[in-house]
Amino acid sequence: MAQGDYIQLHEKRYGKRLDHDERQRKRKAREVKKRSRVAQQALGLKGKRIAKQNYREKVQMKKTIAMHEESSTRRKIDDNVHDGAMPAYLLDRDPTTRAKVLSNTIKQKRKEKAGKWDVPLPKVRPVAEEEMFKVIRTGKRKTKQWKRMVTKVSFVGPSFTRKPPKYERFIRPTGLRFSKAHVTHPELKCTFNLDIIGVKKNPNGQMYTSLGVVIKGTIIEVNVSELGLVTPAGKVVWGKYAQVTNNPENDGCINAVLLV
Amino acid sequence: MAVEEGASTSSGNTVMCLLTNPEGEPLGAPLYLPQNVGPPQLQEIVNKLLNNDEKLPYAFYISDQELVVQLESYLAQKKVSVEKVLRIVYQPQAVFRIRPVNRCSATIAGHTEAVLSVSFSPDGKHLASGSGDTTVRLWDLNTQTPLFTCTGHKNWVLFIAWSPDGKHLVSGSKSGELLLWDPQTGKQLGGPLTGHKKWITAISWEPVHLQAPSRRFVSASKDGDARIWDTSLKKCVISLTGHTLAVTCVKWGGDGHIYTGSQDCTIKVWETTQGKLIRELKGHGHWVNSLALSTEYVLRTGAYDHTGKTFSSPEEMKEAALARYKKMRGNAPERLVSGSDDFTMFLWEPALSKHHKARLTGHQQLVNHVYFSPDGQWLASASFDKSVKLWNGITGTFIATFRGHVGPVYQISWSADSRLLLSGSKDSTLKVWDIRTHKLKEDLPGHADEVFSVDWSPDGEKVASGGKDRVLKLWMN
Numbered sequence: 001m002a003q004g005d006y007i008q009l010h011e012k013r014y015g016k017r018l019d020h021d022e023r024q025r026k027r028k029a030r031e032v033k034k035r036s037r038v039a040q041q042a043l044g045l046k047g048k049r050i051a052k053q054n055y056r057e058k059v060q061m062k063k064t065i066a067m068h069e070e071s072s073t074r075r076k077i078d079d080n081v082h083d084g085a086m087p088a089y090l091l092d093r094d095p096t097t098r099a100k101v102l103s104n105t106i107k108q109k110r111k112e113k114a115g116k117w118d119v120p121l122p123k124v125r126p127v128a129e130e131e132m133f134k135v136i137r138t139g140k141r142k143t144k145q146w147k148r149m150v151t152k153v154s155f156v157g158p159s160f161t162r163k164p165p166k167y168e169r170f171i172r173p174t175g176l177r178f179s180k181a182h183v184t185h186p187e188l189k190c191t192f193n194l195d196i197i198g199v200k201k202n203p204n205g206q207m208y209t210s211l212g213v214v215i216k217g218t219i220i221e222v223n224v225s226e227l228g229l230v231t232p233a234g235k236v237v238w239g240k241y242a243q244v245t246n247n248p249e250n251d252g253c254i255n256a257v258l259l260v
Numbered sequence: 261m262a263v264e265e266g267a268s269t270s271s272g273n274t275v276m277c278l279l280t281n282p283e284g285e286p287l288g289a290p291l292y293l294p295q296n297v298g299p300p301q302l303q304e305i306v307n308k309l310l311n312n313d314e315k316l317p318y319a320f321y322i323s324d325q326e327l328v329v330q331l332e333s334y335l336a337q338k339k340v341s342v343e344k345v346l347r348i349v350y351q352p353q354a355v356f357r358i359r360p361v362n363r364c365s366a367t368i369a370g371h372t373e374a375v376l377s378v379s380f381s382p383d384g385k386h387l388a389s390g391s392g393d394t395t396v397r398l399w400d401l402n403t404q405t406p407l408f409t410c411t412g413h414k415n416w417v418l419f420i421a422w423s424p425d426g427k428h429l430v431s432g433s434k435s436g437e438l439l440l441w442d443p444q445t446g447k448q449l450g451g452p453l454t455g456h457k458k459w460i461t462a463i464s465w466e467p468v469h470l471q472a473p474s475r476r477f478v479s480a481s482k483d484g485d486a487r488i489w490d491t492s493l494k495k496c497v498i499s500l501t502g503h504t505l506a507v508t509c510v511k512w513g514g515d516g517h518i519y520t521g522s523q524d525c526t527i528k529v530w531e532t533t534q535g536k537l538i539r540e541l542k543g544h545g546h547w548v549n550s551l552a553l554s555t556e557y558v559l560r561t562g563a564y565d566h567t568g569k570t571f572s573s574p575e576e577m578k579e580a581a582l583a584r585y586k587k588m589r590g591n592a593p594e595r596l597v598s599g600s601d602d603f604t605m606f607l608w609e610p611a612l613s614k615h616h617k618a619r620l621t622g623h624q625q626l627v628n629h630v631y632f633s634p635d636g637q638w639l640a641s642a643s644f645d646k647s648v649k650l651w652n653g654i655t656g657t658f659i660a661t662f663r664g665h666v667g668p669v670y671q672i673s674w675s676a677d678s679r680l681l682l683s684g685s686k687d688s689t690l691k692v693w694d695i696r697t698h699k700l701k702e703d704l705p706g707h708a709d710e711v712f713s714v715d716w717s718p719d720g721e722k723v724a725s726g727g728k729d730r731v732l733k734l735w736m737n
Binding site: 081087089090 | 374376377391392414415416418419459460461462508523549629713
């Protein structure tokens with residue numbers, strides 16, 4: 001590499017060589033052969049590098065040629081006869097195939113069977129039996145241990161009458177019985193104090209459902225007649241499901257969110 | 261006791277009635293009629309006032325509800341005051357009565373792919389069907405067996421149409437070509453008519469009272485234009501371009517105009533000598549799926565009617581067709597109804613104005629097929645919301661809903677006397693509905709898969725239906 005500009009200076013002062021252009025032309029002509037010779041004889045990393053570069057150029061060239069060769073004439077319409085013939089009024093429509101509809105119904109049935117509903121609290125902490133019930137000793141010598149007292153909040157209903165105390169196995173203390181719940185509407189974000197109609201499902205098991213035990217995550221049915229909801233058919237809605245969102249035995253009240 | 265009561269009721273109570281025809285013009289002056297008069301007596305009165313030579317049957321309607329009992333029971337029920345003039349609309353009914361079909365007389369296999377369209381010839385003697393296996397098949401109605409198989413199409417045969425003189429059959433396919441067939445021999449007449457770039461959605465022939473023998477027909481395609489073809493020249497004579505999206509349906513009206521409905525939500529009215537656009541009917545919010553003309557049945561059957569008369573020369577046919585058309589139309593302009601994806605239909609009188617006359621709402625899903633009854637009094641609409649709705653064909657007021665299908669209703673067809681309506685649906689059943697009682701008359705199960713196309717023969721004897729299960733079913737009484 002020339003350091004300084006003495007070559008250019010000389011060219012400026014005295015001009016180029018007389019056969020400069022001829023030499024340049026011949027040199028360029030030889031470039032092709034030189035390039036080819038180098039590409040064939042170069043070894044090692046250098047060879048790989050040169051090969052890669054050449055390949056890239058080749059691909060680019062092929063693409064440009066193909067692009068130029070694309071003609072603008074219209075082609076024939078796709079001639080293949082497909083399956084699934086449909087009349088003209090269905091052709092532009094997106095058909096949900098019957099298989100998809102069937103699979104949707106099967107999935108829904110499975111969901112119903114598994115009891116997986118779309119609820120605000122899908123997972124609740126499972127409550128063990130020791131935590132739920134307190135063992136009550138009875139009998140003259142206090143040896144019998146078959147009675148249990150429910151330590152959580154329960155709902156019994158207005159027409160509830162206890163079984164004869166000698167025979168009742170589960171004791172639901174009146175202090176832990178509630179008949180009203182604070183139900184929040186999720187969209188309107190306002191809370192109403194509504195009567196509980198019944199306990200629909202307790203996530204811990206259907207024994208607790210039948211007992212009426214209300215813990216966090218239980219689905220209860222509340223009386224919504226004061227909200228004034230009407231079905232599309234015109235009938236008045238008076239009962240809706242709600243899910244309990246707090247631990248009522250700790251708070252002393254049942255807070256729930258309405259399932260719309 | 262009973263006799264005295266009878267005498268007392270018949271002596272005193274009369275009511276003032278005014279008989280009007282469906283268009284509202286009164287027939288004679290208001291009459292004082294005793295209240296024990298019922299439809300038979302009213303029929304005699306109307307026949308007398310109209311000076312009919314033969315006793316024609318009539319149906320009577322008071323405020324769109326049919327009168328089936330004596331006037332006094334009607335008045336007691338409705339608590340109508342006897343001081344006002346009671347307007348009774350009389351509607352002529354067809355002289356012949358078609359029996360409802362209730363059994364499948366034949367299941368004819370033959371097609372190897374779904375049957376996409378079936379059509380009876382205008383005289384009811386031939387039956388043709390087009391299918392996804394690219395063939396058009398002609399069937400023998402006497403023996404209920406296949407007659408001819410017409411091959412030649414390259415892709416599914418989407419639409420077939422008989423010429424109103426019954427001499428030609430044209431079929432359109434998914435590749436955009438149209439083929440002409442001779443129904444007597446099953447052979448192709450000439451080469452394929454190409455020109456459309458995408459599939460054919462609808463075909464309509466020129467009415468025979470405008471030209472006999474039938475030469476021209478118009479075809480609509482997904483590529484957005486409609487083309488008028490001449491069968492003797494075997495080429496496209498005029499191309500009606502203007503729609504920006506697919507043309508979904510086309511109808512050739514009795515006054516010589518062509519109506520095209522398209523996915524670009526407009527309906528265009530064209531004149532046929534030069535292919536110029538006359539009017540554009542706007543109003544729909546979504547695709548226009550189907551068009552129906554009040555005189556459609558008469559245009560389709562041409563000169564043939566229930567008497568089964570054959571014609572020797574084209575001129576005779578033209579005159580008979582013209583007479584039938586004039587009688588059907590009366591003085592009123594032609595009415596057009598369009599059914600759309602926006603769940604509503606519009607009633608237009610395109611000759612008068614470009615604004616719609618009435619908007620017919622009520623369907624909860626898109627309206628797939630609308631069809632006027634053969635006498636033009638009723639309009640039926642089939643929708644994907646599993647119901648068929650009945651409307652007044654003149655004013656467009658809603659009359660009744662026919663519920664019973666459990667899947668989208670695809671196509672409907674009227675019996676020739678306008679008393680029965682047939683519907684075919686995705687749930688593989690066909691149902692016959694009674695127009696008088698607004699109830700289901702017959703349920704015709706039997707197809708194994710969706711029913712794509714139904715047709716009631718013009719002589720009322722047979723119903724043909726075809727669908728995805730690849731068989732053609734013939735139903736008879």
